[in-house]
Amino acid sequence: MAIDYQTLKNWPIADQLSRYTREDCIRYALSLGYGEDPMDAAELPFVYEDGLRAVPSMVTVLGAPGAWATDPGTGIDWLRILHGEHRMVLHASLPPEGCLRSHTRVTAVVDKGQGRGALVVTTREVSDDANGRLLATIEHTSFCRADGGFGPGDDAPAALPAVPPEPADATVQLRTAPSAALLYRLNGDRNPIHADPGAARSAGFERPILHGLCTYGMAVRAVLRACCGNRPERLGSFALRFSAPFIPGETLAVEIWRRGAQVQFRASALERGQAVLTHGLATVHGA
Numbered sequence: 129m130a131i132d133y134q135t136l137k138n139w140p141i142a143d144q145l146s147r148y149t150r151e152d153c154i155r156y157a158l159s160l161g162y163g164e165d166p167m168d169a170a171e172l173p174f175v176y177e178d179g180l181r182a183v184p185s186m187v188t189v190l191g192a193p194g195a196w197a198t199d200p201g202t203g204i205d206w207l208r209i210l211h212g213e214h215r216m217v218l219h220a221s222l223p224p225e226g227c228l229r230s231h232t233r234v235t236a237v238v239d240k241g242q243g244r245g246a247l248v249v250t251t252r253e254v255s256d257d258a259n260g261r262l263l264a265t266i267e268h269t270s271f272c273r274a275d276g277g278f279g280p281g282d283d284a285p286a287a288l289p290a291v292p293p294e295p296a297d298a299t300v301q302l303r304t305a306p307s308a309a310l311l312y313r314l315n316g317d318r319n320p321i322h323a324d325p326g327a328a329r330s331a332g333f334e335r336p337i338l339h340g341l342c343t344y345g346m347a348v349r350a351v352l353r354a355c356c357g358n359r360p361e362r363l364g365s366f367a368l369r370f371s372a373p374f375i376p377g378e379t380l381a382v383e384i385w386r387r388g389a390q391v392q393f394r395a396s397a398l399e400r401g402q403a404v405l406t407h408g409l410a411t412v413h414g415a
Contacts, residue, residue: 131203131246131278136237139202141250144230145257146191150177153224156186159312160345161302170358182222183352184360185345187254187264188214189315191230197248197270204248205274207321207331211340212247212271213288213407215367219262221360227257235267238284242277247284267367288367288407291394296383300350301398304338306377312342337373343380344368347395347405350382355391355412364411368393374404389413 157163157174160183165171173181198206231253238247252266269285305311309322317339320327328336348366356362374380379398382405384391393408 131237131272131275133237133239133278133281136202136204136248137234137282139196139234141193141196141232141234144191144193144232145227146230147227148190148225150180150225153180153182153186156189156315156345157183159308159315159342160185160349161304161308162349164303170353173358180224181358181360182224183345183348184218184222184363185216185341185348185366187218187222187228188216188266188341188344189317191228191252191254192316193230193232193250193252195319203275203278204272207327208272208274210271210273211268211370213267213269213285213367213369214341214344215267215285215288215365217265217365218363219264220256222263223256228254228263229257230254236282236285239279239281240276241279244276246272246275246278246281248272249282249285288369288409289392290407291383291392292385294385296394297386298354298384300354300382300384302346302350302380302382304346304374304376304378304380308342308376309336309338310376312339317341333373335375338376340370343370343374343395343405346380347382347393347408350380350395351384351391351393351410351412354382354384355386355410362413364389364413366410367408368405369407370404371406372397372402372404380404 163175197204235251236249248270254264381398382395391410395405
């Protein structure tokens, strides 16, 4: 079944109500590699209940709309979906425990042409259910590799800028364990390509790959460390493009360019010298 533009553009996605605890908050941080050095006092507040802080990117997994694209009625070949881009605007700090309400809608369906795939963009508004306060607006772009040629469709989102040509101002290196994807999937994304070697091979990968949102959270960790003094409330927005798979066990090298309140970044698999996150753009408060 092929994509039908009108059907997919108006696809109903149920609102999500997500309760989470301080233990969930700690587990998410651990899945990003926080706590690998138990003597690091700067990162301890993300994994220790005394003065616990939530990593801002945890909002990307709380209240996620689930595997709605696996419904055959969408026309999407869901096993061949890749995460294309992810953009997040933070309106207020995420509490370390609470209940969130998420409202998601399909905001763009872009035909890249026969044999070139399609882009499906969803926008999710995340609010504190206790008081209705808007916490974040999240834009998720999926690259549906097998689904182009249905056109016409919408225009693609405005492009994110490439990083500057000059050397980076700072580089943060973050190691991952070979089991990183098996831990991260406990945050809710159970796509088998991150755990089952057979499913990964069926999707065109030699072995299970790390979740795109795990590398996203790791990049947030790097920018918090380098530009925000590990204060989550200083991060205003965060956006990037996923350019290549990252393999659990590799080291993520995040290059950072700082220009006042604007931060640009790029992340590579250090051992392979391959960029896996590009066109990174963040804003920082109190610069």
